[in-house]
Amino acid sequence: MPVHVVKDGAGPSTQVPAQPQRISIPLLCPTSACTGKTVKGRVVHKGPLVSMGEDNYVLKTVIQEEDSQQDMSPDHSSINVILFGALAKDYSESVSQGDVLLVAGFTVGKSPTAHKDKLHACNLQLAGDDAWVYVWPSTVSLRAFVPSKRTSPVSTEVTKAAKVVKYTYAPLSDLTPGVVVNVYAVVTFFKQPFRTKGTDYCSTLKITDQSNKKVGCTIFCDKLEEHPKIFKMGDIIRLHRVKTQLFNGAISLLTSHGFSVVTFDGTVGSPVVPRTSSGSFKFGEEDCQAVEALRTWAANQSLVPAVPCVPLSAVQPKTYFDLTCQLLAKAPVDSSCTLLKVWDGSKCPHPLLDVFVEPNTLEGSPTLSKDIANLTANVLVYDNHVEVSRQLKPGSYLRIYNLHAVPGASRLPSNDSGQSDQTEHLGFYLHGGSSYGKGLRVLPDDSPDILDLKRILETFSDSDINDSSLFEVWSTPPESIGASPDEIATERKCDHTVEQVSLAEVKSRGPPQVFHVQAQLKSYQPQRLYQSLKLYCHECKTIRDVPDDVTVGGVFSEAQKDVGPCNNGYWTLELNLPREPPSESPSRNLTLLISSQLMGKGKAKELIFLKGATLEETCRIASAYSNIVPVTSPQGTMTPLDLSAPFLFRGTKRYYGCKQCSQLKVGESLGEGVEVLDEKSVADALGVQLLQYGLLMKLELQDGTGSLEALLWRDAESFFHVSAEDAANDQEAQDRVQETMDRLCPPGSSMAERPWMDLCLSAYTVEENGQRLACYQICHTDTRGTNPHTHPHTHATPSDT
Numbered sequence: 121m122p123v124h125v126v127k128d129g130a131g132p133s134t135q136v137p138a139q140p141q142r143i144s145i146p147l148l149c150p151t152s153a154c155t156g157k158t159v160k161g162r163v164v165h166k167g168p169l170v171s172m173g174e175d176n177y178v179l180k181t182v183i184q185e186e187d188s189q190q191d192m193s194p195d196h197s198s199i200n201v202i203l204f205g206a207l208a209k210d211y212s213e214s215v216s217q218g219d220v221l222l223v224a225g226f227t228v229g230k231s232p233t234a235h236k237d238k239l240h241a242c243n244l245q246l247a248g249d250d251a252w253v254y255v256w257p258s259t260v261s262l263r264a265f266v267p268s269k270r271t272s273p274v275s276t277e278v279t280k281a282a283k284v285v286k287y288t289y290a291p292l293s294d295l296t297p298g299v300v301v302n303v304y305a306v307v308t309f310f311k312q313p314f315r316t317k318g319t320d321y322c323s324t325l326k327i328t329d330q331s332n333k334k335v336g337c338t339i340f341c342d343k344l345e346e347h348p349k350i351f352k353m354g355d356i357i358r359l360h361r362v363k364t365q366l367f368n369g370a371i372s373l374l375t376s377h378g379f380s381v382v383t384f385d386g387t388v389g390s391p392v393v394p395r396t397s398s399g400s401f402k403f404g405e406e407d408c409q410a411v412e413a414l415r416t417w418a419a420n421q422s423l424v425p426a427v428p429c430v431p432l433s434a435v436q437p438k439t440y441f442d443l444t445c446q447l448l449a450k451a452p453v454d455s456s457c458t459l460l461k462v463w464d465g466s467k468c469p470h471p472l473l474d475v476f477v478e479p480n481t482l483e484g485s486p487t488l489s490k491d492i493a494n495l496t497a498n499v500l501v502y503d504n505h506v507e508v509s510r511q512l513k514p515g516s517y518l519r520i521y522n523l524h525a526v527p528g529a530s531r532l533p534s535n536d537s538g539q540s541d542q543t544e545h546l547g548f549y550l551h552g553g554s555s556y557g558k559g560l561r562v563l564p565d566d567s568p569d570i571l572d573l574k575r576i577l578e579t580f581s582d583s584d585i586n587d588s589s590l591f592e593v594w595s596t597p598p599e600s601i602g603a604s605p606d607e608i609a610t611e612r613k614c615d616h617t618v619e620q621v622s623l624a625e626v627k628s629r630g631p632p633q634v635f636h637v638q639a640q641l642k643s644y645q646p647q648r649l650y651q652s653l654k655l656y657c658h659e660c661k662t663i664r665d666v667p668d669d670v671t672v673g674g675v676f677s678e679a680q681k682d683v684g685p686c687n688n689g690y691w692t693l694e695l696n697l698p699r700e701p702p703s704e705s706p707s708r709n710l711t712l713l714i715s716s717q718l719m720g721k722g723k724a725k726e727l728i729f730l731k732g733a734t735l736e737e738t739c740r741i742a743s744a745y746s747n748i749v750p751v752t753s754p755q756g757t758m759t760p761l762d763l764s765a766p767f768l769f770r771g772t773k774r775y776y777g778c779k780q781c782s783q784l785k786v787g788e789s790l791g792e793g794v795e796v797l798d799e800k801s802v803a804d805a806l807g808v809q810l811l812q813y814g815l816l817m818k819l820e821l822q823d824g825t826g827s828l829e830a831l832l833w834r835d836a837e838s839f840f841h842v843s844a845e846d847a848a849n850d851q852e853a854q855d856r857v858q859e860t861m862d863r864l865c866p867p868g869s870s871m872a873e874r875p876w877m878d879l880c881l882s883a884y885t886v887e888e889n890g891q892r893l894a895c896y897q898i899c900h901t902d903t904r905g906t907n908p909h910t911h912p913h914t915h916a917t918p919s920d921t
Contacts, residue, residue, distance in 0.1 A: 123210040123253045145185045146196040148242050150228055158224045159244060161185055164198060164377035169212040179208035182239065183221055184361075184378050197300075198377050199240035200231055204247035211253060218258035218378075225251035239377075287360065287402070289410070293331035297366040300376055304410045305329045306386060306418045307355045312521065312559030313347045314504060316340070317868045323347050327357060327373075330417050337362065337373040339381070347381075349395040351519060351561065351569060352429075352442075354386035354418055356411050388415045390568050429519070429569075432497055433466035437527035437546055440556070443520045444563070444573055447512055448496060449484025451477040456552075456872075458509040460499040462518065465576035467495050470527075473547035474498070484514030499523065501560070503552025503872030508560060517570045522558040524549045552872025609864055609875035612636065613838070614900035616880065624825035631883035631894050639821040639828075640874045641864045646817070649857055653848050655811040657778040663816065666776075666848065667764060673735040675765035679752040680708060680732055708732055713751070713758065726797050729758065735765075742769035747797055749806070760784055760806055767808050768799055772849045775799045777808035784808065813844035815857070819898065821879070822871065830881060830896040838902055860903050877901075 142158045161183030170178045185197035201223065203211050215221070223246060231243040246253070290301045305327035313323040321344050325337040337359070341347050348357055363376040382396045382403070392408050394401070430441040445462040453459050459475050461484065475498040499520065501509045512518070526547045551558060563570050620636045621629075629635075646652055653666045713729040727747045730738060742748040748769040750761045760767045763782060766774035785807040803810040815836035821828050837843050840860050846853040865874060880900040885892045 122207045122249075122251060123214045123255060125214050125255045125257065145183075145199050145240060148199065148228055148240065148244075150230055150242060152228050154226055154228060156224075158222055159183075159199075159226065160220070160222050161199070162378060163215060163217050163219045163221060166215065166217050169208060175206070177205060177208040177212075179203045179212055181211070181215070182377060196240060200233065200237070200243040201226075202243055202245045203251075203253075204245070207246055207251055207253070215253075215255050216257065220256040220258075222254040223252070291331040292327070292329050292333035292335045292371075295333075295335065295364045295371045295373075297364050297371065300361055300363050301373075302358075302360045303327075303329070303362065303373070304356070304358050304414060305335070306414050306423060307350055307357055307383075308334065308353055308423055309557065310348075310350045310353070311554045311557050312508075312561060313339075313341075313344055314554050315507075317866075321347060325350070325357070328423065329414065335371055335373060336367070339375050339379075341375070348383050350383055351563060351567065352386070354423060356384040356386050356414050358382045358384075358407070358410075384411050385568055386415055386418060387568060388419050431464055431466045432468040432495075435468055435470070435525050435546070437470065437525055439525050440522050441525070443499075443518075443523050443548075444569060445497075445518055445520070446573070446577060447484070447514050447516050447518055449482055449514050450509065450512060451481045451483065453477065453500065456503055456506060458501045458506050460501055460509060460512070460518075461496055462499055462520075463496045463577075464573060465495065468497060468546065470546040471544060472497055473545045475500070497548055499548045499550060501550045503870055504554070505550050505552065505558070505560060512560075512562065517563040517565070517567070517573065518560055519563055519569070520550060520560045522550070522556045524551060552870070554873075608638075608878050608904070610839075610877040610879060610901050610903050612878050612880045612901055614880045616900075622825040623821060623823050623828045626881060626883065626896070627826070627828060627894075629883075631885050633883050635881040635883065637821070637823070637879050637881055638876055639823045639879060640871055640876055642820040642822040642827055642871065644817055644819045644861060644865060649854070649861065652815050652817050652857075653844060654814045654816045655776050656814045657781055657809060657811055659781040659809055660778065662778070662780065663814070664811075666813075669735065672765045675762050676733070676735045676738070676750065679750070679761050680734070682752045682754060683708070683732075684753060684756055710737070723797070727802065731758075738769055739772075742771060746770065747802055749802065760808070763808070767806060768802050770799060773799075773845065774849075775803070776811045777803065777806075778811055781809035782807060813848050815840065815844045815847065821877075828896060830879075830898050832898045834897060835899045835901065839898070840903065864903075 141156065142160055143152060145159060145161060148159070163181060164184045165182035167180040179202075181201050181203070182198055183201055223244065225248070226244040226246045228242050229245055231239065231241055233239075234241045287302050289304050292303060292305060295301060306329065307325055308328055309326035311324045313321040316322050320340045320342050323339045325339070325348070326334060327337055328334045339347060350357065358381065359373065360380045361376055361378040362373040364371055365374055366372075380396075380401060382394045382401060384392055384394060392411050394403050429444045430439075432443070432445075435441060443462070443464065445464045447460060447462055449461040451459045453475075459477055526549055527544070550560065614634075616634050616636065618634060618636050620638060623637060623639060626635045626637060651665070655664045655666055656662075709732050711731040713731065714725075715727060725745055727749070728741075728745055729749050729751045730741065731751050731753060733741070733750065738748060738750055749767060750765065750769070751758050752761055753759070760777075763777045763779045765776075767777045768775040785805070800810060802808075814833065817832045817836065819830055819832055821830055832839060840847075840857050842853040842856050847857055863875070864877065878901070879898055882897045882899045884895055884897070886895050887893075
């Protein structure tokens with residue numbers, strides 16, 4: 121058996137092999153000498169066993185340096201291990217995540233996945249009889265090795281004193297980017313876990329400690345139960361093996377390999393009981409002291425609300441609050457809404473919204489006494505929270521976060537007997553999304569947070585709950601309610617004094633007008649954002665696509681057919697280029713022409729005319745010179761290339777001209793008289809009407825009243841905080857545009873998860889096929905949370921005319 125499992129409580133006769141020299145994982149490289157060497161680490165990931173044929177198996181696992189320093193980067197201290205054959209099968213049956221391994225008989229290879237998984241650049245490969253693995257299960261004390269050889273296939277045991285693992289906890293104020301740390305902290309904000317676009321669940325926290333440093337933390341786990349069990353702000357959290365990173369100029373924490381979390385109630389004087397789904401974790405007297413110290417400190421800092429939850433008896437209209445309650449019954453209203461019937465033993469002073477559902481859809485107590493029915497509240501749960509509500513069991517205790525008390529419900533669907541307006545009734549809504557911590561969670565029966573609630577509910581006898589009085593529940597979807605200001609992703613920059621209206625009203629009024637609206641982004645075009653780059657002519661008002669390199673390269677190739685001389689008074693340098701490849705293409709000349717006027721001013725290299733070059737060669741030369749103008753010489757007269765290609769190259773930037781409005785200059789005076797050498801002056805000297813870069817997108821907006829398509833064009837640069845010219849040439853600028861669209865319309869997201877936008881819309885008309893059509897354009901609107909790196913160029917657009 122090539123995998124040996126070490127057990128606790130062994131006698132002196134059961135020993136592991138004599139310990140060879142150990143190599144630290146960060147020091148491994150493809151040239152490392154492996155004979156007689158071992159590598160030790162803790163299993164932080166175990167992949168599936170893959171069968172490649174009869175008795176032919178492969179398994180991949182990841183181990184992390186067990187004794188790594190706190191400042192050691194995880195991408196150096198964690199390494200992929202590939203096991204083959206019987207060793208892979210034994211490993212699959214004997215090893216679990218969290219176990220400690222000692223491996224030998226390995227070879228070191230280059231990891232093909234290092235750029236994706238961000239782990240060590242090498243991997244360890246184990247195969248054959250010379251490879252062996254000793255395993256210390258996570259539930260077994262790790263002990264020192266006894267230098268004695270043992271080859272028995274049975275499990276091996278260890279006898280010396282247990283190795284004590286001592287964790288060091290870093291103050292939040294001492295964190296630096298790119299290291300793996302352990303921390304204790306107080307939770308000041310949290311969002312319930314939500315499903316990502318992949319298979320993981322994600323939750324976000326904000327934490328602080330005695331250093332008064334506030335840090336954000338993002339946690340990814342593939343199982344919902346592995347996320348931290350946080351029930352209220354002020355809870356204490358212990359995080360092991362989290363990686364620090366710099367995000368938006370601030371330190372944040374992210375889960376890494378081997379991550380674990382334990383939480384505690386933050387109330388001073390409550391029992392220090394760890395909350396975790398882990399089957400094994402370290403917790404001792406020092407941990408108790410750390411929790412108590414944080415509790416005492418947090419209680420004196422006013423970090424959390426004095427009253428974390430509000431009873432129904434204290435709820436006021438138009439407020440958001442957290443509610444601790446018991447679930448009595450539930451029922452689906454439609455695919456995006458679930459009704460929860462809850463109570464907390466107190467009575468709301470306001471009349472409550474009634475909700476009707478079919479009796480056969482109700483899960484829970486079908487009847488309640490009149491007294492208890494008067495104490496129940498109907499909570500309507502929407503969108504992403506519906507999935508969680510389906511798992512709830514009547515009788516469980518809940519905490520509902522960021523519940524909205526909305527007065528003035530609209531007329532409800534009536535039963536056969538009819539039903540009156542409930543315009544003065546109070547409705548409770550858990551809106552979709554996760555902003556402001558919206559969500560709901562089941563509280564354990566032994567939670568200190570429900571002790572008072574249990575005592576209140578126990579005052580109602582069981583006979584009351586089993587009374588035969590009819591349990592009536594009424595239902596209606598809520599009116600559309602706008603987002604709070606902090607949830608808005610954009611802001612208007614105009615001075616218009618107009619009221620905000622719905623999209624339906626915008627379409628009913630028609631152009632020409634300016635409107636203020638609040639809407640979400642339903643979709644956008646083009647999906648490939650590079651296609652949003654356009655070229656615009658101020659003279660003829662035409663818009664054209666930016667040509668791709670294939671089109672531009674074809675213009676350069678066509679120009680190379682002109683091999684005649686260029687008869688002019690320019691200083692000329694001709695280079696004879698070899699054939700590429702020699703058997704396929706003739707040799708050709710590359711000609712550089714420089715204005716004699718500029719030479720006389722010592723500016724010879726500031727404007728170069730280039731003849732006979734390919735697109736690739738032109739780009740290379742442009743990277744070293746200020747202004748490169750590609751030219752040709754039909755009938756011996758120098759002239760710029762066809763304007764389907766750029767007329768000017770300046771570094772990585774390309775400038776285009778309008779075919780319709782340009783009047784190209786030819787002959788010996790080409791480029792003469794240029795004093796200030798920039799794209800505008802060069803264009804004027806060549807007789808080119810310069811085209812302006814722009815960003816053009818079509819956004820489909822939606823609110824509770826309908827949808828509307830609007831263009832983003834005139835103010836697109838200020839909207840994205842980038843210039844279109846930079847977006848045409850700079851990857852960072854392109855990424856900022858993509859990030860903005862992903863934030864407004866996250867891939868795979870529902871409408872409930874998308875942010876709201878405050879927008880200024882300009883309505884105007886255009887004529888198409890003899891008909892006048894109403895069009896809309898987003899203007900005077902910027903996205904929030906983006907730091908502009910450039911000053912956008914402002915220019916005229918079709919809407920200006």
